[in-house]
Amino acid sequence: MTRAIATINLKGGVGKTTTTAAVGEFLAAEFGQRVLLIDLDPQTNLTTMMIGEHRWQQLNDVGLTLGALFLEAVDPRGQYFDIDKAIQIDASPVNAVRGVDLLASSLDLIEIQEGLTYRQYRDPYATWPVELLLNVVSPVLPRYDYVLIDCPPNLGMLTLNGLRLAQGYIVPTIPDILSTYGIPQLQSRVASFAHRTGHGIKELGLVITKYRAASSLHRAVIEQLQRDERIANVIPAWVPEANQIAAAAECVDHRTLRGKYGAGEQFEELRNLTEDILLTSRVLL
Ligand SMILES: Nc1ncnc2c1ncn2[C@@H]1O[C@H](COP(=O)(O)OP(=O)(O)O)[C@@H](O)[C@H]1O
């Protein structure tokens, strides 16, 4: 069975994309899982991390990014979206990582998503505008153990498409005051969307990112989050702030995950985080 997990937070810059990429690569290389990464953010960061800007442009020109999928829905002149061709096999730039595929995003989605919003506005009871991704991805799901969906920092139509496909979600957050603000609102919006569409979306947990051990504020905020009964779970592995994790955003060849993310603490924490997500996601389905 396939487990689909969305990465969401209404804030940008909190490590959503970095976490999604790393967890995908660790799931495949360290735990032997078959992974599909779906980049729903028009900023295309996950896409360029995996395949670089040049390759993205080539795919986009021939309609093999998610831009084409959503365009097809809002513009009759859009071309037919071919999911099998669009999936990029073994997309990770790390040689040792096999089994991480990618559905690329598109900068064109900035405009296309407005067309989708307009259609939903004209017909508020229509369900198809949030089911486009689910419908196109469903036939390929049996090929994967995990589908990780990187969402833009809002609850617009693209994120709702991601949530419609997902059975669970994680919320990456920097453990400081402004980054953690608004998480209960996010949870309740997801819960009401799940209710409206009649399918459960389970909160798997908060992922602590860019953790600085020397910061007493970070410690205090994490303790507060752990005590907060509105938050189901603070995942025990915390991702440290590290230059090498930031540098992982560049699409350059690496031989191994240790080469990409750093051999010491960073590798261990990212591996632990991935294992925690594997364990908590067992409840899905
Ligand atoms: N653990 C980390 N240590 C250092 N830099 C990080 C870490 N996680 C993310 N970053 C950097 O922080 C910025 C925002 O991260 P990103 O994953 O793009 O966030 P989001 O997807 O939430 O906008 C990027 O420049 C990224 O490289």
Ligand SMILES: [Mg+2]
């Ligand atoms: Mg991002």
